[in-house]
Amino acid sequence: xxxxxxxxxxxxxxxxxxxxxxxxxxxxxxxxxxxxxxxxxxxxxxxxxxxxxxxxxxxxxxxxxxxxxxxxxxxxxxxxxxxxxxxxxxxxxxxxxxxxxxxxxxxxxxxxxxxxxxxxxxxxxxxxxxxxxxxxxxxxxxxxxxxxxxxxxxxxxxxxxxxxxxxxxxxxxxxxxxxxxxxxxxxxxxxxxxxxxxxxxxxxxxxxxxxxxxxxxxxxxxxxxxxxxxxxxxxxxxxxxxxxxxxxxxxxxxxxxxxxxxxxxxxxxxxxxxx
Amino acid sequence: xxxxxxxxxxxxxxxxxxxxxxxxxxxxxxxxxxxxxxxxxxxxxxxxxxxxxxxxxxxxxxxxxxxxxxxxxxxxxxxxxxxxxxxxxxxxxxxxxxxxxxxxxxxxxxxxxxxxxxxxxxxxxxxxxxxxxxxxxxxxxxxxxxxxxxxxxxxxxxxxxxxxxxxxxxxxxxxxxxxxxxxxxxxxxxxxxxxxxxxxxxxxxxxxxxxxxxxxxxxxxxxxxxxxxxxxxx
Numbered sequence: 001x002x003x004x005x006x007x008x009x010x011x012x013x014x015x016x017x018x019x020x021x022x023x024x025x026x027x028x029x030x031x032x033x034x035x036x037x038x039x040x041x042x043x044x045x046x047x048x049x050x051x052x053x054x055x056x057x058x059x060x061x062x063x064x065x066x067x068x069x070x071x072x073x074x075x076x077x078x079x080x081x082x083x084x085x086x087x088x089x090x091x092x093x094x095x096x097x098x099x100x101x102x103x104x105x106x107x108x109x110x111x112x113x114x115x116x117x118x119x120x121x122x123x124x125x126x127x128x129x130x131x132x133x134x135x136x137x138x139x140x141x142x143x144x145x146x147x148x149x150x151x152x153x154x155x156x157x158x159x160x161x162x163x164x165x166x167x168x169x170x171x172x173x174x175x176x177x178x179x180x181x182x183x184x185x186x187x188x189x190x191x192x193x194x195x196x197x198x199x200x201x202x203x204x205x206x207x208x209x210x211x212x213x214x215x216x217x218x219x220x221x222x223x224x225x226x227x228x229x230x231x232x233x234x235x236x237x238x239x240x241x242x243x244x245x246x247x248x249x250x251x252x253x254x255x256x257x258x259x260x261x262x263x264x265x266x267x268x269x270x271x272x273x274x275x
Numbered sequence: 276x277x278x279x280x281x282x283x284x285x286x287x288x289x290x291x292x293x294x295x296x297x298x299x300x301x302x303x304x305x306x307x308x309x310x311x312x313x314x315x316x317x318x319x320x321x322x323x324x325x326x327x328x329x330x331x332x333x334x335x336x337x338x339x340x341x342x343x344x345x346x347x348x349x350x351x352x353x354x355x356x357x358x359x360x361x362x363x364x365x366x367x368x369x370x371x372x373x374x375x376x377x378x379x380x381x382x383x384x385x386x387x388x389x390x391x392x393x394x395x396x397x398x399x400x401x402x403x404x405x406x407x408x409x410x411x412x413x414x415x416x417x418x419x420x421x422x423x424x425x426x427x428x429x430x431x432x433x434x435x436x437x438x439x440x441x442x443x444x445x446x447x448x449x450x451x452x453x454x455x456x457x458x459x460x461x462x463x464x465x466x467x468x469x470x471x472x473x474x475x476x477x478x479x480x481x482x483x484x485x486x487x488x489x490x491x492x493x494x495x496x497x498x499x500x501x502x503x504x505x506x507x508x509x
Contacts, residue, residue, distance in 0.1 A: 016458060016460035016461045016463070016464045017460075017461050017486070019455050019457075019458040020458075021460060042455070042456065044455075044456045044457075044458065044486060047347065047488070048456055048486040048488075049347060050347040050348045050349070050351045050355070050485070051347075051348075051349050051350075052351045052355070053350075074473060075356050076355055076356050076359060076482075077461075077464065077468070078482050078486070079351055079355065103278075103339070103454040103456070103488050103489065104488060118309065118403075120426040120427075120428050121307050121403060122307055122309045122403040123425060123426040124403050124425045124426070125309050125312050125403060126309060126312070129426060141455075142281065142453075143281065143433075143440065143446065143449060143450045143453075144441075144449055144455050144458065144459050194454075195455060211431070218434035218435040221435055221436070223435055223436060223439070224433055224435040224436055224437060224440060225435045226280075226432075226433050226434075227430075227431045227432065227433075227434065228280050228429065229428065229431055230426060231427060232426050233425060233427060235423065236423060237417060237418075237422075237423035237425075239427050242410075242427075242429065245431060250429075250431040250432065251286055251432050252410060252431065253284070253287070253295075253298075253409055253410065253430075254280070254281075254282065254284070254286065254407075254408070254410060254429075254430045255280070255413070255428050255429040255430055256279070256280055256406070256407045256427070256428040257406045257410065257413040257414065257424050257427050258405050258425040258427070258428075259392070259395075259396075259405065259406065259417065259424065260422065260423060260425030260426075261395065261396060261399070261400070261403070261404045261422070262308075262309070262402050262403035263313060263401050264312050266311060266312060266315065
């Protein structure tokens with residue numbers, strides 16, 4: 001993302017809006033500037049702020065006069081008065097920043113919006129995670145810290161060493177050169193993104209050891225990690241996972257519950273044709 | 276995407292909090308179809324889902340590709356600084372659905388969520404329906420509605436460089452947009468503005484809600500959090 005210096009009036013509204021804190025007012029030019037290394041191309045500033053399309057010269061003049069008299073104008077905090085925020089054309093490898101940061105960009109690998117797959121949200125029709133299995137959703141950079149692929153690779157390489165299975169349709173997996181070793185494409189390792197989700201699947205009995213390894217690895221990376229673990233319930237709606245997690249001392253207060261109300265509405269031949 | 280899974284509360288505090296307050300004003304029900312499995316007539320199914328939700332007075336509804344009931348606008352004029360259009364518009368959400376997405380309804384009380392789920396069960400839309408909420412409350416809702424849970428996913432918290440995260444109140448607000456579009460700095464600024472009496476909690480909550488791209492930001496809960504943090508009466 002860039003800020004057009006001819007339009008920017010240095011009102012500062014965009015500064016706190018950036019989830020990465022990548023925007024500041026440069027005193028040398030008196031305009032807002034984006035730190036390109038920290039910007040993750042999430043489009044929160046461009047899309048989240050309302051726009052007024054005012055004349056920049058007029059706005060600067062009014063602001064200068066107000067400042068002279070120490071008047072404080074109390075503007076709406078989520079408006080860019082002159083439409084100065086401008087998306088830039090992204091090329092490889094920087095383009096992965098937007099793919100993992102802007103939720104309105106669907107991943108080519110999954111076809112869905114967001115940074116992972118549908119996980120167990122559609123498990124009632126996909127049966128992705130079966131009884132006796134656990135699905136892990138390990139999200140790097142969330143909440144609001146961001147992550148670089150080099151840190152993610154450090155964890156995926158160690159997890160691969162444990163022999164876990166990476167979800168094939170996951171966007172991070174699609175960027176691996178060697179999923180069996182958890183290695184990610186070299187040219188994107190220094191790219192920063194808002195967050196990326198690594199999805200793995202194991203047998204339920206391996207949940208404690210995998211979580212222990214993720215905990216150990218989380219101390220070695222320069223970001224935060226949010227962890228989710230899922231499983232399929234039995235016919236009565238009971239799940240054995242909670243007991244395992246609580247025994248290991250993990251919080252289980254919040255979660256997602258798939259109600260099992262989805263059903264296959266296409267015939268098998270139609271599904272085969274579609275796939 | 277796990278956009279509603281990791282909403283911060285005292286239950287996930289980095290230093291354990293004795294007897295954390297139960298969360299009783301944040302229940303999300305969302306629907307998702309699967310390509311080539313049950314995505315026939317999906318626009319109609321999603322619209323039906325949201326129309327049913329509106330009967331139970333959600334505090335927000337959203338389409339993950341377009342936004343929620345309150346959105347930024349590209350055509351503002353300077354009058355907005357004195358007279359901002361803060362109205363919540365559910366019809367723009369329903370009208371905007373045009374294909375694959377996830378649709379969600381956010382409720383600030385258990386009964387509304389449960390009534391909605393019961394209606395979904397009898398309506399039988401055929402798409403996957405999930406509750407994102409305290410897991411015991413979701414289980415209770417299933418039991419009372421005669422639903423057997425299919426799958427569960429637990430948030431087991433945050434790890435790593437936790438010192439990079441903001442304070443608990445800011446996290447409670449900013450994690451209500453799981454995609455991370457609501458920055459911690461902006462949430463903190465809104466808290467400060469309410470403390471300085473420059474804006475009301477209602478206005479501050481709406482500014483934040485505009486950044487949430489999928490409409491799962493709980494506007495009513497945000498107001499309560501801001502009031503609590505600023506020692507204002509609920």
